[in-house]
Amino acid sequence: MAELWNLGAAAMAAAVREGRATSEALVAACLARIAEREPEVRAWEALEPEAALAEARARDAEPARGPLHGVPVAIKDIIDTADLPTAYGSPIYAGHRPARDADCVARLRAAGAVVLGKTVTTEFATFRPGKTRNPHDTGHTPGGSSSGSAAAVAAGMAPLALGTQTVGSVIRPASFCGVVGFKATRGRLSLDGVKPLAAAFDSLGCFARSVEDVALWLTALEGGVPAPPRAAAPRVALVRTAQWQKAAPETRAAVEAAAARLAGAGAAVEEPALPDDFARLADEQDVIFAAGALRALARERAGHPELLSPQLKEVLARGAAVGAGRLAEAEATAARCRTALAELFDRVDLVLAPAAPGEAPAGLEATGDPLFNRMWTLLLGPCLNLPAGQGPQGLPVGVQLVGALDSDPAFLADAAWAERALGAAT
Amino acid sequence: MAELWNLGAAAMAAAVREGRATSEALVAACLARIAEREPEVRAWEALEPEAALAEARARDAEPARGPLHGVPVAIKDIIDTADLPTAYGSPIYAGHRPARDADCVARLRAAGAVVLGKTVTTEFATFRPGKTRNPHDTGHTPGGSSSGSAAAVAAGMAPLALGTQTVGSVIRPASFCGVVGFKATRGRLSLDGVKPLAAAFDSLGCFARSVEDVALWLTALEGGVPAPPRAAAPRVALVRTAQWQKAAPETRAAVEAAAARLAGAGAAVEEPALPDDFARLADEQDVIFAAGALRALARERAGHPELLSPQLKEVLARGAAVGAGRLAEAEATAARCRTALAELFDRVDLVLAPAAPGEAPAGLEATGDPLFNRMWTLLLGPCLNLPAGQGPQGLPVGVQLVGALDSDPAFLADAAWAERALGAAT
Numbered sequence: 104m105a106e107l108w109n110l111g112a113a114a115m116a117a118a119v120r121e122g123r124a125t126s127e128a129l130v131a132a133c134l135a136r137i138a139e140r141e142p143e144v145r146a147w148e149a150l151e152p153e154a155a156l157a158e159a160r161a162r163d164a165e166p167a168r169g170p171l172h173g174v175p176v177a178i179k180d181i182i183d184t185a186d187l188p189t190a191y192g193s194p195i196y197a198g199h200r201p202a203r204d205a206d207c208v209a210r211l212r213a214a215g216a217v218v219l220g221k222t223v224t225t226e227f228a229t230f231r232p233g234k235t236r237n238p239h240d241t242g243h244t245p246g247g248s249s250s251g252s253a254a255a256v257a258a259g260m261a262p263l264a265l266g267t268q269t270v271g272s273v274i275r276p277a278s279f280c281g282v283v284g285f286k287a288t289r290g291r292l293s294l295d296g297v298k299p300l301a302a303a304f305d306s307l308g309c310f311a312r313s314v315e316d317v318a319l320w321l322t323a324l325e326g327g328v329p330a331p332p333r334a335a336a337p338r339v340a341l342v343r344t345a346q347w348q349k350a351a352p353e354t355r356a357a358v359e360a361a362a363a364r365l366a367g368a369g370a371a372v373e374e375p376a377l378p379d380d381f382a383r384l385a386d387e388q389d390v391i392f393a394a395g396a397l398r399a400l401a402r403e404r405a406g407h408p409e410l411l412s413p414q415l416k417e418v419l420a421r422g423a424a425v426g427a428g429r430l431a432e433a434e435a436t437a438a439r440c441r442t443a444l445a446e447l448f449d450r451v452d453l454v455l456a457p458a459a460p461g462e463a464p465a466g467l468e469a470t471g472d473p474l475f476n477r478m479w480t481l482l483l484g485p486c487l488n489l490p491a492g493q494g495p496q497g498l499p500v501g502v503q504l505v506g507a508l509d510s511d512p513a514f515l516a517d518a519a520w521a522e523r524a525l526g527a528a529t
Numbered sequence: 530m531a532e533l534w535n536l537g538a539a540a541m542a543a544a545v546r547e548g549r550a551t552s553e554a555l556v557a558a559c560l561a562r563i564a565e566r567e568p569e570v571r572a573w574e575a576l577e578p579e580a581a582l583a584e585a586r587a588r589d590a591e592p593a594r595g596p597l598h599g600v601p602v603a604i605k606d607i608i609d610t611a612d613l614p615t616a617y618g619s620p621i622y623a624g625h626r627p628a629r630d631a632d633c634v635a636r637l638r639a640a641g642a643v644v645l646g647k648t649v650t651t652e653f654a655t656f657r658p659g660k661t662r663n664p665h666d667t668g669h670t671p672g673g674s675s676s677g678s679a680a681a682v683a684a685g686m687a688p689l690a691l692g693t694q695t696v697g698s699v700i701r702p703a704s705f706c707g708v709v710g711f712k713a714t715r716g717r718l719s720l721d722g723v724k725p726l727a728a729a730f731d732s733l734g735c736f737a738r739s740v741e742d743v744a745l746w747l748t749a750l751e752g753g754v755p756a757p758p759r760a761a762a763p764r765v766a767l768v769r770t771a772q773w774q775k776a777a778p779e780t781r782a783a784v785e786a787a788a789a790r791l792a793g794a795g796a797a798v799e800e801p802a803l804p805d806d807f808a809r810l811a812d813e814q815d816v817i818f819a820a821g822a823l824r825a826l827a828r829e830r831a832g833h834p835e836l837l838s839p840q841l842k843e844v845l846a847r848g849a850a851v852g853a854g855r856l857a858e859a860e861a862t863a864a865r866c867r868t869a870l871a872e873l874f875d876r877v878d879l880v881l882a883p884a885a886p887g888e889a890p891a892g893l894e895a896t897g898d899p900l901f902n903r904m905w906t907l908l909l910g911p912c913l914n915l916p917a918g919q920g921p922q923g924l925p926v927g928v929q930l931v932g933a934l935d936s937d938p939a940f941l942a943d944a945a946w947a948e949r950a951l952g953a954a955t
Contacts, residue, residue: 202628206725206825213827290716290909293728293825299632302719302751303935325728326824328853398752399632399719401639427754431938438936445871483716483935508934509729509909510864512857 107132112174112262112316116215119162119173126159126173130217133175133261137219140258143241145234146251147260148180149187150220158217171323172215177255177264180221181228181248183296184208191298192224192233192248195407205296207265207307207324214323219261222251225470227400228272228300231412232470237279239498243463246276247470249310253280256310263320264310269300270392270480271459271473273308274503277488279463279471281499283522284310284488285317286480288509292324301395304388304480314487314519321511330512332519336369337452339521342505343374344456345382346474351461353494358457361491361502361525365455368524372455375447380440384478387433390425391481397422437481441508444482448507452517458503462494475503484508487518489525533558538600538688538742542641545588545599552585552599556643559601559687563645566684569667571660572677573686574606575613576646584643597749598641603681603690606647607654607674609722610634617724618650618659618674621833631722633691633733633750640749645687648677651896653826654698654726657838658896663705665924669889672702673896675736679706682736689746690736695726696818696906697885697899699734700929703914705889705897707925709948710736710914711743712906714935718750727821730814730906740913740945747937756938758945762795763878765947768931769800770882771808772900777887779920784883787917787928787951791881794950798881801873806866810904813859816851817907823848863907867934870908874933878943884929888920901929910934913944915951 107129110118118124134152141147155175162173183189183201190196203209208218223233225248235250237243238258245254249266253276256264266273268286277284286308294305309320318329341362347355366372397404397419404411404419411419447454457475464471479486488501504521506514533555536544544550560578567573581601588599609615609627616622629635634644649659654674661676663669664684671680675692679702682690692699694712703710712734720731735746744755767788773781792798823830823845830837830845837845873880883901890897905912914927930947932940 206728209828210824288716290714291729293725293731294719295721295723295725297721299719299721302632303717305719324824326820326848327856330853330857394752398636398750402635422752425753427756430753431756434936434938438933438939441934442871442875445868449868507864508867510860512860513864 108136108259110262111312112171113319115174115262116171116319120167126162126217127156129173130155130159130175130219133219137260140238140260144236144238144254144258146222146255146258148190148221148223148251151187154186155217155219162215162217167215169214169323170319171211174216174263175219175261176211176216177219177222177252177261178208179224179249179252179264179266181224181267181298182208182265184218184221187221189221192226192228193410195403195410201296203296206293208296210324216323222255222264224248225250226412226415227298228267228269229396229418230414230470232467236467237463239281243465243498244279244467244470246279246463248272249276250470252310253277253282253284256282256312262312263316266308266310267297268306268308268480269304271476274476274486274488275459275471275473277310278459278501279499281490282310283313283317284308286486287511288485289483291509291511299399301392301399303391303395314515314522318515321515327512330516332523333516337517337520338450339365339370339372339453339455340447340451341372341374342377342454342456344475344478346385349460349474350457351494353500354457354459354461357491357500358455358502362455365521365524373451378440378443380436381478383436384440384481385474387436388477388481390429390433393418393422394425394430441482445507453521454505456503456505458488458501462496462498462500479505485511485514489522491525534562534685536688537738538597539745541600541688542597542745546593552588552643553582555599556581556585556601556645559645563686566664566686570662570664570680570684572648572681572684574616574647574649574677577613580612581643581645588641588643593641595640595749596745597637600642600689601645601687602637602642603645603648603678603687604634605650605675605678605692607650607693607724608634608691610644610647613647615647618652618654619836621829621836627722629722632719636750642749648681648690650674651676652838652841653724654693654695655822655844656840656896658893662893663889665707669891669924670705670893670896672705672889674698675702676896678736679703679708679710682708682738688738689742692734692736693723694732694734694906695730697902700902700912700914701885701897701899703736704885704927705925707916708736709739709743710734712912713937714911715909717935717937725825727818727825729817729821740941740948744941744945747941753938756942758949759942763943763946764876765791765796765798765879765881766873766877767798767800768803768880768882770901770904772811775886775900776883777920779926780883780885780887783917783926784881784928788881791947791950799877804866804869806862807904809862810866810907811900813862814903814907816855816859819844819848820851820856867908871934879947880931882929882931884914884927888922888924888926905931911937911940915948917951
């Protein structure tokens with residue numbers, strides 16, 4: 104068996120189920136890995152090792168609760184936990200202790216998972232970075248806003264971590280950190296106990312080492328059993344997007360190589376012509392996002408303006424400048440494009456697109472550009488990052504898969520096929 | 530000016546804004562109306578008149594917070610409030626006091642609304658009725674699960690009330706009680722602090738006296754200003770549904786009369802042929818709903834089985850019997866129909882369909898059949914009930930409008946046109 108900390112979530116669950124490892128040993132292995140890597144990576148906002156070990160021993164002493172029995176998980180600090188502080192990445196909430204677990208946390212615990220701790224989020228899941236560094240090169244950003252969750256999984260500190268995406272907060276850090284990242288269809292999974300940012304887009308997601316592990320996570324949250332990877336090849340649409348020229352050469356090469364490999368494995372790959380409106384979606388997403396954030400953070404803006412970052416104030420000022428007509432125009436464009444995308448998904452199973460502009464940028468003062476995430480977030484369906492090699496600086500590059508609205512379990516089955524075809528499991 | 534309690538939300542907000550009424554006077558008028566009607570209607574689960582009056586005086590003493598400044602609102606007791614108990618319709622949570630307001634409640638307060646109290650919900654928003662009676666005939670059900678919210682608005686106790694819909698919990702009681710009811714697109718509005726039932730479908734909604742008031746409510750929650758009713762006639766698809774023969778004569782007559790009136794007012798009305806799959810959607814919705822409810826209520830089912838109703842246990846047993854293959858089949862059918870519906874909304878603006886089987890059934894031991902709501906809930910988009918006259922027993926009958934996914938503000942502008950054409954404002 105590989106070192107315990109290096110197992111994926113499904114492998115850990117199997118090891119516990121089959122008596123090859125205790126939950127305590129898994130948690131201890133992750134804690135040892137954290138002790139080794141955390142001084143450099145800084146992924147954690149709150150960690151209570153003794154409590155996590157006690158939870159693990161309790162799982163070891165009882166019958167299996169569910170599909171994640173005994174598996175350690177990390178929780179983005181935008182998500183409420185009753186037994187750990189939850190500060191939403193803001194000094195306004197320093198030391199805040201929610202009265203109860205978020206619904207998603209309660210479900211993970213009900214499925215047997217052991218909460219290791221809370222991972223760093225940017226300020227209210229927006230743009231001011233936390234302390235986290237990219238595990239592949241600590242001089243580079245891990246991306247955001249789910250910075251700590253992406254870095255923790257990439258550094259082997261946890262096999263599975265909760266994240267959220269409102270702009271590009273799962274797919275971008277997953278691409279930068281070289282792990283599988285998944286954003287569920289907007290609204291499909293409960294956000295009870297997750298700090299709202301822009302409700303029109305807020306979506307739950309996770310980071311893991313494989314699509315199989317993501318499917319197990321989805322099962323733990325919503326029941327059923329994971330669908331097996333498809334035997335038949337999915338039909339794929341390569342969508343370079345109107346922003347293709349802004350993608351770095353390594354990203355363009357990764358996307359084109361992925362299209363070629365999928366075709367080589369038997370997938371029918373087409374390059375559909377999408378309506379011109381699609382070129383505007385990134386801008387339209389920002390309009391709706393900024394207006395929504397202004398709304399969601401109105402109380403914090405009124406009560407503690409001095410504790411908001413300049414970056415966040417800039418977002419909120421943009422939101423305040425959005426007129427009703429502009430908002431309606433953005434919504435109308437989005438509606439037209441959602442219909443066009445639904446029609447595309449009548450004849451294809453997966454969209455293949457860039458996940459991020461390129462490798463993780465150098466520096467820790469920003470979390471990179473969510474440009475390649477905005478349109479897919481606006482279109483609301485499931486998105487996944489698959490690691491796809493390295494760029495010129497030796498840092499990870501990813502490719503993005505997108506699925507039809509609310510097709511999440513079937514989408515993950517198709518994505519698992521693609522992962523195998525690309526040899527992308529980490 | 531009409532009696533204060535009888536004003537709609539927009540009229541109340543205008544009266545406060547223009548100095549024609551204080552918030553205190555509005556709240557006092559609603560409280561007086563409650564004192565008069567509550568012994569028969571039984572809409573309220575928790576009411577603290579002194580606290581509501583104090584809140585109203587505080588609003589009167591400060592500058593306008595937002596578009597609902599000074600307007601009294603009612604909150605379905607499935608939604609958390611920090612200052613009022615929240616029991617989710619279950620003895621398991623008797624006396625429960627959430628630590629904070631749900632996001633939607635906090636936003637209403639931030640928009641200036643005054644919370645009057647909590648309205649009766651069925652058990653966990655499922656099927657065991659609460660104590661509420663239909664204000665039009667107290668021997669008949671008000672419908673459910675948002676029983677108290679629908680009845681409170683119908684009885685003039687509040688101009689605006691929050692509800693939620695997972696199966697048919699807004700549109701059905703709105704139809705039975707003769708008020709406007711709106712279910713927003715699934716996932717568009719934050720459900721932080723709303724007790725989850727089946728996250729795949731849980732949607733926020735409201736009850737009001739007019740579409741204008743609903744649009745004001747949406748604005749209070751997500752910003753922007755309400756779109757004016759369309760000047761041009763919307764294009765309408767009449768969808769009788771495969772269950773048409775199960776609709777009572779009064780419902781069929783109301784739907785057909787509405788189609789004729791809309792056409793008479795200039796709307797192009799077509800009767801599209803929808804794929805055969807649509808006939809299965811009501812069943813598919815129940816499969817996904819039951820499996821989701823089993824998940825959401827796992828803790829209550831394990832911890833307090835003796836406090837669950839037989840009706841709820843039956844739902845959960847159905848959920849436990851759903852195999853993964855069946856669930857995947859239901860999801861696949863839903864996905865196909867969502868695409869077909871998106872294509873229909875390429876050429877029409879509104880779907881017109883039955884809202885409920887007929888008038889509110891006699892008796893208080895059940896809340897009526899959500900048959901005509903299931904498919905539209907499964908298809909995730911915005912739904913609205915418009916009052917459309919009376920049936921043979923003199924009780925209200927409604928018709929349902931359905932819109933494209935996430936088109937909610939534009940949908941309400943079209944619905945306001947239809948409301949005018951039907952003369953349906955209450």
